[in-house]
Amino acid sequence: MHFHHLIAVAIVSLVYMSARANAEPRSGIKSRTAIDDFVDKQTAISLQGALNNIGPDGSEVPGAGAGFVVASPSKVDPPYFYTWTRDSALTLKMIIDEFIFGNTSLQSYIEDYVHAQAVLQTVSNPSGTFLPVGLGMGEPKYQVDGTRFNGAWGRPQRDGPALRAIALITYSNWLMENGQSNKAKNIIWPIISNDLSYVGQYWNQTGFDLWEETQGSSFFTIQNQHRALAQGTRLAKDLGVTCTGCDQAPEVLCFLQSFWNGNFTVSNINVNNGRTGLDGNSILGSISTFDIDAHCDSPTLQPCHSKSLANFKVLIDTFRETYSINSGIPVGSGVAVGRYAEDVYQGGNPWYLITTAAAEFLYDAVAQWKARHNLFVDERSLAFFKDLYPVVQVRQYHSGNNNSPFAEIMDTVTAYADSFVAIAEKYIPADGSLAEQFDRATGVPLSAIDLTWSYAAFVTMSQRRSGRFPRSWGSRNTITPPATCPTSHLSTKGVYVPATAAGAPNVTSSCQINVVFNVNASTYFGENLYVLGSAVDVGAWDVENALPMGAGGYTSERPLWSVSAYLDAGETASYTYVRQENCNQGWLYEIRNRTLTVPACGGDAVTLEDAWAGPGGRLGHAELSCVDDELGIKGYSIS
Ligand SMILES: *[C@@H]1O[C@H](CO)[C@@H](O)[C@H](O)[C@H]1NC(C)=O
Ligand SMILES: *[C@@H]1O[C@H](CO)[C@@H](O)[C@H](O)[C@H]1NC(C)=O
Ligand SMILES: *[C@@H]1O[C@H](CO)[C@@H](O)[C@H](O)[C@H]1NC(C)=O
Ligand SMILES: *[C@@H]1O[C@H](CO)[C@@H](O)[C@H](O)[C@H]1NC(C)=O
Numbered sequence: 001m002h003f004h005h006l007i008a009v010a011i012v013s014l015v016y017m018s019a020r021a022n023a024e025p026r027s028g029i030k031s032r033t034a035i036d037d038f039v040d041k042q043t044a045i046s047l048q049g050a051l052n053n054i055g056p057d058g059s060e061v062p063g064a065g066a067g068f069v070v071a072s073p074s075k076v077d078p079p080y081f082y083t084w085t086r087d088s089a090l091t092l093k094m095i096i097d098e099f100i101f102g103n104t105s106l107q108s109y110i111e112d113y114v115h116a117q118a119v120l121q122t123v124s125n126p127s128g129t130f131l132p133v134g135l136g137m138g139e140p141k142y143q144v145d146g147t148r149f150n151g152a153w154g155r156p157q158r159d160g161p162a163l164r165a166i167a168l169i170t171y172s173n174w175l176m177e178n179g180q181s182n183k184a185k186n187i188i189w190p191i192i193s194n195d196l197s198y199v200g201q202y203w204n205q206t207g208f209d210l211w212e213e214t215q216g217s218s219f220f221t222i223q224n225q226h227r228a229l230a231q232g233t234r235l236a237k238d239l240g241v242t243c244t245g246c247d248q249a250p251e252v253l254c255f256l257q258s259f260w261n262g263n264f265t266v267s268n269i270n271v272n273n274g275r276t277g278l279d280g281n282s283i284l285g286s287i288s289t290f291d292i293d294a295h296c297d298s299p300t301l302q303p304c305h306s307k308s309l310a311n312f313k314v315l316i317d318t319f320r321e322t323y324s325i326n327s328g329i330p331v332g333s334g335v336a337v338g339r340y341a342e343d344v345y346q347g348g349n350p351w352y353l354i355t356t357a358a359a360e361f362l363y364d365a366v367a368q369w370k371a372r373h374n375l376f377v378d379e380r381s382l383a384f385f386k387d388l389y390p391v392v393q394v395r396q397y398h399s400g401n402n403n404s405p406f407a408e409i410m411d412t413v414t415a416y417a418d419s420f421v422a423i424a425e426k427y428i429p430a431d432g433s434l435a436e437q438f439d440r441a442t443g444v445p446l447s448a449i450d451l452t453w454s455y456a457a458f459v460t461m462s463q464r465r466s467g468r469f470p471r472s473w474g475s476r477n478t479i480t481p482p483a484t485c486p487t488s489h490l491s492t493k494g495v496y497v498p499a500t501a502a503g504a505p506n507v508t509s510s511c512q513i514n515v516v517f518n519v520n521a522s523t524y525f526g527e528n529l530y531v532l533g534s535a536v537d538v539g540a541w542d543v544e545n546a547l548p549m550g551a552g553g554y555t556s557e558r559p560l561w562s563v564s565a566y567l568d569a570g571e572t573a574s575y576t577y578v579r580q581e582n583c584n585q586g587w588l589y590e591i592r593n594r595t596l597t598v599p600a601c602g603g604d605a606v607t608l609e610d611a612w613a614g615p616g617g618r619l620g621h622a623e624l625s626c627v628d629d630e631l632g633i634k635g636y637s638i639s
């Protein structure tokens with residue numbers, strides 16, 4: 001039934017085996033270099049580094065539950081000892097691909113992850129509950145035993161369910177090809193179905209980006225959401241099940257086109273944060289939706305698309321100027337790459353995972369041109385190629401014999417990719433450990449140690465470099481979107497059912513009503529606001545479980561803090577607002593309690609408009625170190 005898939009897998013395996021079995025040069029010109037030895041050694045260290053951070057047996061993360069991927073063993077400065085849905089899914093996608101490429105010993109990690117995520121989907125948290133409408137799945141992070149995290153955070157983050165679906169769909173395809181369709185259908189699909197329901201219902205609402213700083217529409221999120229829905233459509237068809245939400249795929253793909261500003265990809269739109277929009281977000285999006293079978297003009301915006309290449313050049317050039325460790329490196333040679341030029345988090349430095357992502361992006365593009373036997377250089381991508389191959393012209397280059405310009409251009413882009421790996425090598429310590437960042441002036445490792453995502457990113461780069469490509473996800477089946485996107489039917493109501501066959505508890509839904517708490521409260525940078533009250537969903541008067549509010553709509557005209565919650569229909573609750581002061585100064589309460597009566601079942605949503613009644617906040621010791629501690633992780637801060 002899946003004959004074409006089997007052939008694709010067989011070819012991939014052959015490429016993998018030949019690349020591994022002998023030390024043949026990868027192109028006709030280059031011989032095996034010192035960089036090959038470095039990559040081999042660092043790949044093994046990186047795979048082990050990622051596994052060390054996964055419960056229950058990971059050597060660096062005692063206390064983590066089975067299948068939970070911990071972001072980093074670092075518990076303070078910065079506190080990363082949590083499990084993020086995004087980081088976990090990207091790590092498992094790497095592990096699932098390694099498994100499919102032949103490392104069968106990794107299957108137990110995948111099985112543990114399946115169980116852990118089935119349970120996690122149902123955990124109530126500050127983003128909401130699982131039932132009735134899936135809101136809880138937008139929660140970015142949890143404790144390492146899978147229980148809720150109650151602190152203030154940039155939530156919701158809508159890339160998590162999409163990335164988890166992509167990882168699990170990849171595993172399901174392998175199960176189907178290996179005679180385990182029933183397992184794919186009965187155990188894995190119910191988890192995927194919830195995630196795709198979430199994507200189809202909420203993709204057209206804003207959320208926080210992958211750096212947890214910007215509330216808006218994120219290129220990385222939208223690109224992965226489209227892939228999840230498109231790939232989910234295909235899996236649902238293969239399994240003979242219905243995919244609720246997948247019908248949104250064309251609308252999401254249409255919206256994806258609006259991140260292009262004529263010169264580069266603006267990574268966050270529907271936001272005004274004073275940045276150019278040039279952001280490593282755009283490289284990470286393209287590599288996680290990479291499809292070896294894609295056409296380069298595919299609207300899925302693959303690495304070999306001329307828009308992606310033009311964006312790559314403009315983005316990388318900003319980092320040439322931003323970091324002093326890059327000074328003197330000429331165009332056409334790799335540099336240290338970070339998140340975005342305006343970044344100040346932990347000093348605003350290059351990241352290992354984005355530097356290796358730049359290399360992976362280029363290996364992907366070369367693989368796509370080689371697979372198509374064709375490269376079309378247009379006005380948009382000309383500047384990218386000029387840096388590498390000055391005599392390049394706007395024209396088509398077909399692959400031919402070894403002396404054709406096509407082969408030369410492939411070699412020069414591959415060498416460019418290798419030069420980013422060489423930069424990573426230069427700043428990776430001798431023991432191969434990968435932190436989050438390295439210093440922009442000295443190159444010394446910085447921020448969280450042993451970052452799982454850094455390790456996973458090194459392995460995926462190494463897979464592409466050695467010619468190991470995951471099977472096509474079907475990007476060729478997409479239809480070019482219309483010039484103007486539709487403005488209606490931009491959400492499909494999801495169907496949410498606990499994935500009990502995979503181990504989820506059979507949670508049930510009480511009838512709840514959406515209540516939006518809006519309060520005007522002027523705050524200083526580092527101060528946070530919470531709702532606390534008698535209802536369980538607002539903490540049952542335990543301030544440690546109060547519901548964190550967001551300041552995404554806070555402006556100089558209106559000091560708005562807001563949170564959307566679901567409370568039991570018909571209940572009467574008392575509540576109050578509480579300020580969390582910086583520098584561990586504790587809580588500041590309003591001078592009054594308020595009362596709220598939630599409408600009966602079937603009633604309309606309620607929006608409460610309040611104004612803070614009580615003392616204003618007091619800025620703690622102004623020392624930067626103290627303020628920094630309060631900012632949380634990955635630069636997330638509010639107000
Ligand atoms: C396969 O995975 C195991 C962990 O289960 C790891 O120790 C081993 O190094 C991996 N093998 C290869 C060739 O990557
Ligand atoms: C929703 O989709 C429309 C049509 O593509 C787009 O114009 C709008 O910016 C989107 N809004 C969000 C928040 O995604
Ligand atoms: C694109 O680049 C051109 C040439 O530098 C410039 O004139 C134009 O304003 C740019 N457009 C945007 C949206 O940045
Ligand atoms: C879960 O609970 C619901 C409602 O009580 C029930 O209808 C359903 O059969 C249960 N499902 C399982 C798998 O136990």
Ligand SMILES: *[C@@H]1O[C@H](CO)[C@@H](O)[C@H](O)[C@H]1NC(C)=O
Pocket residue numbers: 541574576590591592593
């Ligand atoms: C609000 O109600 C709680 C719980 O009954 C109580 O502990 C608190 O003192 C009340 N606050 C005010 C200002 O009345």
Ligand SMILES: *[C@@H]1O[C@H](CO)[C@@H](O)[C@H](O)[C@H]1NC(C)=O
Pocket residue numbers: 520557558559609610611
């Ligand atoms: C909150 O602030 C806005 C803008 O200043 C104002 O229009 C609104 O009335 C305020 N709400 C309350 C409840 O005071």
